Amino acid sequence: MADGVTRPKRADAQRNQKALLDAAAAVFVEAGVEAPVRDVAARAGVGTATIYRHFPTRADLIVAVYRHQVDALAEAGPALLAAGGSPYTALSSWIDQFVGFLVTKHGLAHVLQSSDACFDPLHDYFIERLVPVCGELLEAAAEAGEICPGQEAYEFMRGVGSICAGAGGARHYDARHLVTLLVAGLRRAG
Amino acid sequence: MADGVTRPKRADAQRNQKALLDAAAAVFVEAGVEAPVRDVAARAGVGTATIYRHFPTRADLIVAVYRHQVDALAEAGPALLAAGGSPYTALSSWIDQFVGFLVTKHGLAHVLQSSDACFDPLHDYFIERLVPVCGELLEAAAEAGEICPGQEAYEFMRGVGSICAGAGGARHYDARHLVTLLVAGLRRAG
DNA sequence: TGACAAAACGGAACAACGTCCCGTATCTTC
DNA sequence: GAAGATACGGGACGTTGTTCCGTTTTGTCA
Known part of the structure; x- marks a missing residue:
C-alpha cells in the first residue's frame, strides 16, 4: 500500500532487476527453472548475492518471470465461461490452456508441486490466482x-x-491425454 | 546365469549388504528415499564408499529395498483378474493397491518419475514388472x-x-480420489 | 597354524550447488 | 563535489553426491 511515497529504487538496482528477469527467462528456457542460481547471475552479469537481494527465494524469481502468463490464464477463465459454450467445455478448454502453459516450462510443474518450503511463494501465487x-x-x-x-x-x-x-x-507420455482422462472422470466419479 | 559357480561373497560383504538394506529401509521411512547417502551409511555403520560398492546408484538400493513389495504387486494383477469379478473392478483394485504402495513410501513416487538418469534402474524395474x-x-x-x-x-x-x-x-490432496477420477475417465474418453 | 593375495573397507578429497557475509563501489541528495 | 545511504561482487561456509587410495579383513593353501 502507499506505493507512491516509497523512495524509488536506485538506478543500478532497477537495471540489475531487469537484467536478472531477462537472464532468468532465457536460462529457464534452456536449463529449466531449477537451473543453478550462479548461471542466472552470470548471464545477467551480476554477482550471486545480487540475485538474492532482488529475489530472496528462487520462487520469487520464477513468479516474477511468469507472472504475466499466470495472470492471463486467470483472466481467461471467466472469459471462457462468458463466451457462451457449455461450462464443461469452458472448464475443459481452460485446463487445456493450463496444461499448455505448464508443459512448455521445463521443470515448472515439478517445482510447483514440490513440498520444499523454498517454493512456497510460487505455490501460493498459483493458488491465489488460479484456484479460484x-x-x-x-x-x-x-x-x-x-x-x-x-x-x-x-x-x-x-x-x-x-x-x-x-x-x-x-x-x-502425453500429459494432455491423461488430463483429458482426469477431466472426463469428473463426469462419472464423485 | 550359472549362479552356482560364482564365488560367494566375502562374509563381511554379505554382512554389510544386509546392514545397508536394513538401514536404508529405516532411513527411507524416516526421511524418504532421497535421504542423504551418508545417513544410510552411518546408520548401517559403514563408510560411504561401501554403499556405492554394493549399490552403484541410489536406484539400485531403492529397488533392493522394495523388490519384494513390487513383485507382490505384480503377482496380484493376474490374481485379481482370475478372481472372477469384472476386469474393470480388477483394474480398479490393482491400481488402488499400487497407489497404496506409493503413497506410503515417502518420495518414492517422486523419484520414480524423475528424469535423472541416476534413477533409471528404478524406473526400468518398475516398468519391467508392473507395466505388463x-x-x-x-x-x-x-x-x-x-x-x-x-x-x-x-x-x-x-x-x-x-x-x-x-x-x-x-x-x-487425496491421491486416491484423483486416481479414481483418472480410472473413471478411461470409461469415457479415448 | 601362519602367511599371502584378493576382496572389501573407511574416511578423506573433490566437485557442484545454495546461501550468506563483508569490504567496496555506486548512486542520490544537498 | 562531498557525505551518507544503498547496492554490489566475489569469496566463504555448509551440505550432498561421488571417487580415490592406503589400510584392514577374509579366504585359501601350505
Missing part, C-alpha cells in the same frame, strides 16, 4: 449438471499439475 | 467393453505415479 478461477469453472459445470459436484478446485489443479510434472522429458 | 501387468488388466477391461480401448499401459501407470508424487506432504 478453477473453482468457478467447476462450480458452473456442476450446476449445469455436467460433472459430479463437490470436486475441490485445489486438489484438482494439483492433480493436473502433477500429471504435467510427470512429463519431464518422457517419451510415450 | 497393467497392460493385461487394461486389455481385459477393454475387451469386456468396460473402458475405451487403446490406452497405453506405460502412460497410464506413469500418470498414476505422477498423481501420487504430487501427494508429498500436501494437505487437501
Whole structure:
C-alpha cells in the first residue's frame, strides 16, 4: 500500500532487476527453472548475492518471470465461461490452456508441486490466482449438471499439475491425454 | 546365469549388504528415499564408499529395498483378474493397491518419475514388472467393453505415479480420489 | 597354524550447488 | 563535489553426491 511515497529504487538496482528477469527467462528456457542460481547471475552479469537481494527465494524469481502468463490464464477463465459454450467445455478448454502453459516450462510443474518450503511463494501465487478461477469453472459445470459436484478446485489443479510434472522429458507420455482422462472422470466419479 | 559357480561373497560383504538394506529401509521411512547417502551409511555403520560398492546408484538400493513389495504387486494383477469379478473392478483394485504402495513410501513416487538418469534402474524395474501387468488388466477391461480401448499401459501407470508424487506432504490432496477420477475417465474418453 | 593375495573397507578429497557475509563501489541528495 | 545511504561482487561456509587410495579383513593353501 502507499506505493507512491516509497523512495524509488536506485538506478543500478532497477537495471540489475531487469537484467536478472531477462537472464532468468532465457536460462529457464534452456536449463529449466531449477537451473543453478550462479548461471542466472552470470548471464545477467551480476554477482550471486545480487540475485538474492532482488529475489530472496528462487520462487520469487520464477513468479516474477511468469507472472504475466499466470495472470492471463486467470483472466481467461471467466472469459471462457462468458463466451457462451457449455461450462464443461469452458472448464475443459481452460485446463487445456493450463496444461499448455505448464508443459512448455521445463521443470515448472515439478517445482510447483514440490513440498520444499523454498517454493512456497510460487505455490501460493498459483493458488491465489488460479484456484479460484478453477473453482468457478467447476462450480458452473456442476450446476449445469455436467460433472459430479463437490470436486475441490485445489486438489484438482494439483492433480493436473502433477500429471504435467510427470512429463519431464518422457517419451510415450502425453500429459494432455491423461488430463483429458482426469477431466472426463469428473463426469462419472464423485 | 550359472549362479552356482560364482564365488560367494566375502562374509563381511554379505554382512554389510544386509546392514545397508536394513538401514536404508529405516532411513527411507524416516526421511524418504532421497535421504542423504551418508545417513544410510552411518546408520548401517559403514563408510560411504561401501554403499556405492554394493549399490552403484541410489536406484539400485531403492529397488533392493522394495523388490519384494513390487513383485507382490505384480503377482496380484493376474490374481485379481482370475478372481472372477469384472476386469474393470480388477483394474480398479490393482491400481488402488499400487497407489497404496506409493503413497506410503515417502518420495518414492517422486523419484520414480524423475528424469535423472541416476534413477533409471528404478524406473526400468518398475516398468519391467508392473507395466505388463497393467497392460493385461487394461486389455481385459477393454475387451469386456468396460473402458475405451487403446490406452497405453506405460502412460497410464506413469500418470498414476505422477498423481501420487504430487501427494508429498500436501494437505487437501487425496491421491486416491484423483486416481479414481483418472480410472473413471478411461470409461469415457479415448 | 601362519602367511599371502584378493576382496572389501573407511574416511578423506573433490566437485557442484545454495546461501550468506563483508569490504567496496555506486548512486542520490544537498 | 562531498557525505551518507544503498547496492554490489566475489569469496566463504555448509551440505550432498561421488571417487580415490592406503589400510584392514577374509579366504585359501601350505
